[in-house]
Amino acid sequence: MKIFKRSFFLKGILMVLVxxxxxxxxxxxxxxxxxxxxxxxxKEFTEQLILGQITxxxxxxxxxxxxxxxxxxxxxxxxxxxxxxxxxxxxxYTGTAxxxxxxxxxxxxxxxxAYDKVKAEDKKNGFIWLDYAPFNxxxxxxxxxxxxxxLGIKSISDLADxxxxxxxxxxxxxxxxxxxxPDGFPGLEKKYGFExxxxxxxxxxxxxxxxxxxxxQVDVAMGFATDGRIAAFNLxxxxxxxxxxxxxxxxxxxxxxxxxxxxxxxDVLNKIAAKLDTKxxxxxxxxxxxxxxxxxxxxxxxxxxxxxxD
Numbered sequence: 275m276k277i278f279k280r281s282f283f284l285k286g287i288l289m290v291l292v293x294x295x296x297x298x299x300x301x302x303x304x305x306x307x308x309x310x311x312x313x314x315x316x317k318e319f320t321e322q323l324i325l326g327q328i329t330x331x332x333x334x335x336x337x338x339x340x341x342x343x344x345x346x347x348x349x350x351x352x353x354x355x356x357x358x359x360x361x362x363x364x365x366x367y368t369g370t371a372x373x374x375x376x377x378x379x380x381x382x383x384x385x386x387x388a389y390d391k392v393k394a395e396d397k398k399n400g401f402i403w404l405d406y407a408p409f410n411x412x413x414x415x416x417x418x419x420x421x422x423x424x425l426g427i428k429s430i431s432d433l434a435d436x437x438x439x440x441x442x443x444x445x446x447x448x449x450x451x452x453x454x455x456p457d458g459f460p461g462l463e464k465k466y467g468f469e470x471x472x473x474x475x476x477x478x479x480x481x482x483x484x485x486x487x488x489x490x491q492v493d494v495a496m497g498f499a500t501d502g503r504i505a506a507f508n509l510x511x512x513x514x515x516x517x518x519x520x521x522x523x524x525x526x527x528x529x530x531x532x533x534x535x536x537x538x539x540x541d542v543l544n545k546i547a548a549k550l551d552t553k554x555x556x557x558x559x560x561x562x563x564x565x566x567x568x569x570x571x572x573x574x575x576x577x578x579x580x581x582x583x584d
Contacts, residue, residue: 277541287436309339310385310536311457315361316344320569321411321500321555325365325524328546335583336542349374354437356401358390362532363487363539367411367522368392381457381520384427385410388521404543406525413452414499414511415462416487429513433494434468446470447479447492449480457520459496465518484509502560524550 312333316326326344334340343361346352353375355361366386372378376395382388385406393403415430427433437444452458453475463469476492487495488507497504497574499511526543533539561572577583 288321308356309337311339311341312363312532312536312539313341313343313361315346315352315355316355316366317349317364318345318347320502320559322365324558324562324573327570328577329363329526329543331570331574331577331583332542333539335577336538338536338539355527356527357399359529363526363528363547365524366527367524368406369412369520369522371396371527374522383517383519383521385521385523389525395529396527400530402528402530404526404528404540405547406523407547407555408523409500409550409552409555410521410523411498411500411555412514412522413458414497414504414514415446416484416495416504416509416511417493418487418490419508419510421493422512428510429515430462430466430518431515433512434466437468437470442471442474444493445472445474445476447476447478447483447486447495449479449483451497452480452496453477457518462515462518465516500555500559502558502563505556505560506564535571546577546582549582 314326314329314333316322323344326342330340330342330344341361343355346355349366349370352364353366356364366375368385369381371392372382372388376392382391389403389406396403416435417427417433422428425436427436433444446459448459454460459475476486476561478486480496483492483495483497484501484503484507486492487509488503494512497509503509503510525547526539528539556577558572561567562569574583
């Protein structure tokens with residue numbers, strides 16, 4: 275009888291250990307807390323790092339476990355990582371999705387139209403586009419504010435008129451890609467009806483166009499509309515009044531199966547997207563690029579100031 279009781283007791287302990295292991299394994303699949311784990315990605319440049327940290331902080335505040343998978347170089351690599359499940363969501367730009375990922379040739383210059391087309395087409399790929407942000411990080415032509423004011427130039431049409439009336443006077447700084455692509459400088463000249471001599475076009479790396487313009491080495495330069503250096507260097511974006519440049523509004527893109535299981539993600543991120551206008555995003559970029567603050571600190575400060583997290 276004693277032997278039977280001892281054997282029964284040992285079997286009981288073994289069953290408890292097995293159950294404990296199984297339960298632990300199940301919990302471990304969804305994070306140690308049992309909450310859903312969301313992997314957040316981003317590209318490697320300042321604006322994307324900020325958007326990534328905003329997303330991580332907001333989802334964590336909403337009760338999700340999060341994994342930081344941000345800072346991936348290259349749009350194609352990021353898209354592949356989403357497709358492979360390396361992460362569950364990231365912020366993509368409508369223009370990039372339309373022209374690069376979905377491989378269309380004709381650029382779209384209307385924000386709502388671009389978003390609607392990308393959203394509909396990407397749904398077939400299992401990617402859901404949440405609400406897009408109002409800011410448009412597209413190409414821009416910039417001038418020093420004091421110089422633009424002096425010449426009375428506010429738009430690209432104004433610039434074209436000035437160039438045609440004063441040939442050879444202004445120089446423009448652009449990068450190599452922008453100098454040859456049809457939706458770059460050649461197409462811009464055709465759209466706005468002007469043409470610069472080769473000597474008045476300075477080809478340089480994109481990263482130095484802002485500083486070169488600030489220092490007066492060129493009169494006009496290309497850049498991206500929400501770059502923090504525009505405000506820091508007292509530059510102005512010339513209005514693209516004929517709507518030549520493609521639109522690049524960002525939106526969170528989520529894998530369908532992840533959103534189906536966690537619909538709360540849409541509620542959290544749609545509130546954030548609505549508040550990200552051009553002035554706001556430019557200032558956030560400025561805090562990182564010029565003030566040299568960490569993207570996470572800038573993201574947290576902004577979320578709290580807007581009452582989006584506690």
